[in-house]
Amino acid sequence: MKLCRHGPPGREKSGLVAADGSVRDLSGVLAELNGTTDITGSALAPRTLAKLKKINPDKLPKVSSRARVGACVGGTRNFIAVGMNYADHAAETGSEVPKEPILFNKAPSCIVGPDDNVMIPPGAKKTDWEVELAVVIGSKARYVEEKDALKFVAGFCICNDVSERSFQMERAGQWMKGKSCESFGPLGPWLVTPDEIKDVQNLDMWLDVNGTRMQTGSTKTMVFGVAYLISYISHFMVLEPGDVITTGTPPGVGMGKKPPRYLRPGDVITLGVQGLGMQCQKVVPFA
Ligand SMILES: NC(=O)N[C@@H](O)C(=O)O
Known part of the structure; x- marks a missing residue:
């Protein structure tokens, strides 16, 4: 099952992707089932997902193909990232x-x-791209x-871990300064449930x-696999439904190119992970 969210920012409704690729409005059905119209919190619980799976998307109202696609999960409270999880990326950054x-x-x-557009934040000099596989907790x-960790997954999606290297590496303290700027976390288009992914450790990106082409990779060369990461993180914090x-x-980030290549207004970034769709962002000045 491929879930998604459609509509203007902050007012997204849930959607289901039909076999022909069209988005169908799921909000009515979800409201009846779960008392919410959005893909967030309890809507991600295994019981609810199992009920949604029985729905025939072709019976749901079609959403206009011009409608904006939102991030594929709402209400995220923790957005955790893993650094240097590919040996060849660590090498290109000298780590x-x-x-x-x-x-x-x-x-x-x-x-x-x-x-959505990716904005270059005020004062930024080294804005960079990073294609990644993201996990949404259910x-x-x-x-x-x-051994139990994948049971806690609601689905998988693409993340562009957009990074401002000068804030991340030249401004002291934690990486989050360069990783958290407005628009630095495109997620989606789809939240793909685990039953659709044969082997999460063998997806091309x-x-x-x-x-x-800037980055080419596969989840098979991760240093720490998805199940290990979920288990590891859950020993330091409680992961909750909707957390990412x-x-x-x-490898292939701008910082690793010789000479380095950073994003400029007007650039267009396209990225994908096998089975999870594709993203496309225009880079724009801060507004
Ligand atoms: N260099 C850097 O920020 N890398 C991380 O985000 C990563 O390894 O994904």
């Missing part, structure tokens, strides 16, 4: 391959739709064992800037 997962926060307020996870973990980026 060691970590012995334990490196975690950092992205502010949930940076979350935007998959095709039920409360605390002290979870690796790619990212282009203005049609030139973005699992790290493969």
